[in-house]
Amino acid sequence: MRITLEVDVLTNNNRAAAFNRQLFEETNTLVINIMSSPGAGKTTILEKTIEALADEFRIGVIEGDLATEKDAERIRALGAQAVQINTHGGCHLDARMVAAVLPQFNFEHLDILFIENVGNLVCPSGYDLGQQHKVAVLSIPEGNDKIPKYPTMFMRTELVLLNKIDLLPYLDFNIEQAKEDLSCINPQSRLLTVSAKTGEGMDEWLHWIREGVARCKKQ
Amino acid sequence: MHEMALMGEIVHLIEQDARSKEMKQVKKVELLVGTLSNVLPDALQFAFDVYKVQADNCLTSDAELIIHTERARAICAICGKEYEPATKITQCPTCLLPSGNIVAGETFRILVYEGSLTT
Numbered sequence: 001m002r003i004t005l006e007v008d009v010l011t012n013n014n015r016a017a018a019f020n021r022q023l024f025e026e027t028n029t030l031v032i033n034i035m036s037s038p039g040a041g042k043t044t045i046l047e048k049t050i051e052a053l054a055d056e057f058r059i060g061v062i063e064g065d066l067a068t069e070k071d072a073e074r075i076r077a078l079g080a081q082a083v084q085i086n087t088h089g090g091c092h093l094d095a096r097m098v099a100a101v102l103p104q105f106n107f108e109h110l111d112i113l114f115i116e117n118v119g120n121l122v123c124p125s126g127y128d129l130g131q132q133h134k135v136a137v138l139s140i141p142e143g144n145d146k147i148p149k150y151p152t153m154f155m156r157t158e159l160v161l162l163n164k165i166d167l168l169p170y171l172d173f174n175i176e177q178a179k180e181d182l183s184c185i186n187p188q189s190r191l192l193t194v195s196a197k198t199g200e201g202m203d204e205w206l207h208w209i210r211e212g213v214a215r216c217k218k219q
Numbered sequence: 220m221h222e223m224a225l226m227g228e229i230v231h232l233i234e235q236d237a238r239s240k241e242m243k244q245v246k247k248v249e250l251l252v253g254t255l256s257n258v259l260p261d262a263l264q265f266a267f268d269v270y271k272v273q274a275d276n277c278l279t280s281d282a283e284l285i286i287h288t289e290r291a292r293a294i295c296a297i298c299g300k301e302y303e304p305a306t307k308i309t310q311c312p313t314c315l316l317p318s319g320n321i322v323a324g325e326t327f328r329i330l331v332y333e334g335s336l337t338t
Contacts, residue, residue, distance in 0.1 A: 002333050005236055009228050009250075009327045091221055123221045126257060151308055152257055184317050185308055 013127055016095035020102065020130025027107035030209070030216045031115065033129050035153060036137035037146075038119030041163040043071050044196040045137060045205075046114055050078045052206055057111035057213060062101060064093040064118045071116065081105065092123035095130055111213055121150040125157075133212065139164040140171055144178040147185065155186045161205060166195040222259060225327075226266035233332050234277050242334035245277045249331040253289040255307050255324035260286045277334070291324025 008014065024031045034042050043063075050059050061082040063071040066089060075082035083101045085093060098115060105113065115131060117124040136157040138146055141164060147154045154160065160182060162175065175193065182189055192208070194201035229248065237245055248267070252258050264284055271278040293304045295311035296318040302311065309319030 001240075001242065001335060002331060003236065003240070004331050005233065005329045007232060007329050009225055009232070009329060011232065012228065090224065126221075148308075151306070155307060 010127070013095045016099045017128040017130040020095055020099055021132075023102060023107065024113070024130060024132065025219065027110070028216045028219060029107055029110050029113055030133075030212045031113045031129075031131045032133045032135055032209075032212070033115045033117060033124075033131040034135050034137060035117045035121075035124045035157070036119060036139070037121050037142060040119070040137045040139040040142065041196050042116050042119070042137050043074055045161065045163060045194070046116060047074060047078060048196045048199070048202060049114075049206065049209070050075065050080050052202065053112075053209065054079065056210075058109055060105050060110050060113045062093075062098060062113065062115045064097075064116060066090070066118065087118055091118060091120050092127055093117050093129060094127045098129050111216075112209065121146065121153045125153040132216070133158060135159045135161060137161045137163050138178070140167045140173045143172075144174045144181070147178055147181040151185050154182060154189065157186070158189055159208065160189060160191045162191055162193045163196055165193045165200060166198045222262035222266045223269070225258065226263060226270055229329055230270050230276050230278065232329060237277050237332070237334050240334075242336055243277070243338045244279050245282060245332050245334040246279050247283045247285070247331075247333040248278075248329070249285045249287065251287045251289055251326050251328045251330050253291065253324040253326040255291045255304070255321065256289075256327040258327055260288075287330065289323055289326045291321065293319030293321045295319050 036042050059080045061075045061080060063082055063084045065071055066087055069084045072082040072084035083104050085097050115129055134157045136153055138160055179191055182191055192201060192204050194205055233245055267284040271282045272280055291304050293309045294301050297316050298314045300311055300313045304319055310317050311319055
């Protein structure tokens with residue numbers, strides 16, 4: 001028996017993403033999916049962001065890792081709610097994993113939800129989680145060639161945080177080249193240079209988040 | 220990219236549909252894979268071969284996977300020329316600008332499967 005199915009392979013993921021997106025919109029929650037290689041500084045950026053915004057906004061975090069609660073513990077130490085997803089070998093978060101932990105949050109009492117994806121510059125870019133914004137973190141030690149080498153990640157993110165700029169004097173990272181490569185791949189994307197460690201450039205990132213929350217609340 | 224997980228999705232979607240039609244076995248699967256979909260056909264075939272020898276799904280151990288290729292096409296937003304981009308970072312061969320809107324090549328769909336009501 002020959003059956004014509006004609007269905008997108010990611011149809012179940014996309015359905016879950018639509019469910020998540022509707023919940024985020026109905027509750028006016030700003031949801032940001034943060035992606036990068038392992039070690040680029042996602043969790044440190046989140047720690048500093050939560051410290052800076054704790055008095056203004058109610059913040060929740062979903063942490064994605066293959067194993068351990070380490071990242072969620074770092075976030076909880078700051079007083080924010082964090083739920084850890086362990087993918088047990090899976091290289092990315094998908095929308096169903098996110099949907100499964102959403103009931104643990106009280107969205108009536110949440111302004112911002114950060115989703116820290118599994119550290120990986122490839123697979124997470126292919127999965128819609130229902131977020132409004134995708135942000136990529138690239139760090140100075142990784143080298144400026146990563147933007148053209150991993151185009152699927154950077155062509156879908158609207159903001160790139162170039163982290164660890166305090167290490168710029170010690171390494172050969174060409175920021176102008178990175179900006180040029182990004183504008184070729186994704187002309188709409190912005191690049192902000194930051195150091196989560198020293199705090200340099202973080203104001204502009206915080207401003208971008210504040211604008212995002214304001215847009216969510218207006219809707 | 221992550222063909223093992225994607226093949227898991229494919230097997231799951233087909234199994235769901237086959238069960239709803241009370242089919243016992245699936246002997247053939249046909250996919251449409253775009254050249255810009257970030258999916259490697261060889262890795263998909265490997266993943267399919269792994270799944271079909273496992274007893275916990277409806278694929279027969281000699282099930283066949285057919286991968287149809289969708290060629291990439293882009294239309295230049297500046298001059299309107301239609302061309303086949305080599306990568307997702309498009310560049311118009313006429314005006315050399317990276318302004319192509321990709322209109323084909325990103326598809327990743329299950330087209331057809333063949334099953335039987337008996338084992």
